[in-house]
Amino acid sequence: MATEYIYVYLDSVTNHVLSKGMDMDNFQYSLKQTPKNILLLDAKKGVGEFESHTGFRIIRGRENVHRHFDECSKSPEKMSKWIDFESLELLRQLTPVEISELLYIAHAHTHLHSPFYYKLQNNFIYLTLPDAMTKVYYRYLDQYFTLLSLSLTNALTVKINEKRSFFQKPQEIKTIPIEMVKQLIPYLKEGALFSLKQLEVHGDSYDIPIFLAEDRLREVGNPFPEQDRLATICYNRGSGVWSIHETETLLARI
Known part of the structure; x- marks a missing residue:
């Protein structure tokens, strides 16, 4: 079925985009490189692996992340909120306050401080919203x-x-x-x-x-x-x- 509309609201101050009508396939193709690892902010049991320090589930390795995105493209209801990260070692250095900020982002769909974390070296925060809306923070708006x-x-x-x-x-x-x-x-x-x-x-x-x-x-x-x-x-x-x-x-x- 053809896409009937694409809605876009761009906030160039915080580098986030609120949108509707864009699918995961296009998101994947737009990436220069699949994220190395992703931390799932609201994943169900059975998706990825449990990470004990943060209490979140994670998916490690570009191939596994790519496979997860493919599954979400075929079944959008499987898409969870996520943030990418470079190093498991640095991820495990997040403080309780920093972990609580991630919980807040997942719940309130907005950031408290900078949406880009030094310890995570993240390029994105991908948030699914009601009514098939998405809110994505981009380190690089291009x-x-x-x-x-x-x-x-x-x-x-x-x-x-x-x-x-x-x-x-x-x-x-x-x-x-x-x-x-x-x-x-x-x-x-x-x-x-x-x-x-x-x-x-x-x-x-x-x-x-x-x-x-x-x-x-x-x-x-x-x-x-x-x-x-x-x-x-x-x-x-x-x-x-x-x-x-x-x-x-x-x-x-x-």
């Missing part, structure tokens, strides 16, 4: 822009091909350039909705409207009114070129 590029490209590819017959060859499209995705940052900071449900086709041009969603999460998934359109991101099937057409600047709305 990794998120790679994810958004893949997610939009793959969502449009599926959408274009959803009505093809069995005998037709699937159409492939070029990936949105990362630098173009970064041009969308002002919209992402306000809370943006990319609506594949309201995709427009004009000849060879496939146009994805971008709406100002802010914190109207209950409305995500429903058609948004035209007056909320901020811009349109377009893909020309003939030339293979992506472009962005601004409807109204955020400055004009203030």
Whole structure:
């Protein structure tokens, strides 16, 4: 089934992204390297191995982490909240206060101090939220822009091909350039909705409207009114070129 929408709210101060409509497959492909180890903040028994110092369950080794992500991709309900870490030795040096901070993050979905720990050397904190939302802290935000590029490209590819017959060859499209995705940052900071449900086709041009969603999460998934359109991101099937057409600047709305 084609993704109907992608919601993104970017906080560039704390380097976290609140999103909906992105799957684990795209997250994995966006990574330069699978995390070496992950600490599971709310894992069920039988997942990973119990680590006695922290009281959490962990998964060690890139192959095992990759396998866990694959299982979560096939069965999203298996996905737990996690934070990556480099060294088991340093993990076991966490103080009771630091361990309690991790418990707080898992419960409250926000950090008390820095979300990036010296002892863990973590690059991510991955939090699953109600209603299929995720909140992910990125040490390096460029990794998120790679994810958004893949997610939009793959969502449009599926959408274009959803009505093809069995005998037709699937159409492939070029990936949105990362630098173009970064041009969308002002919209992402306000809370943006990319609506594949309201995709427009004009000849060879496939146009994805971008709406100002802010914190109207209950409305995500429903058609948004035209007056909320901020811009349109377009893909020309003939030339293979992506472009962005601004409807109204955020400055004009203030």
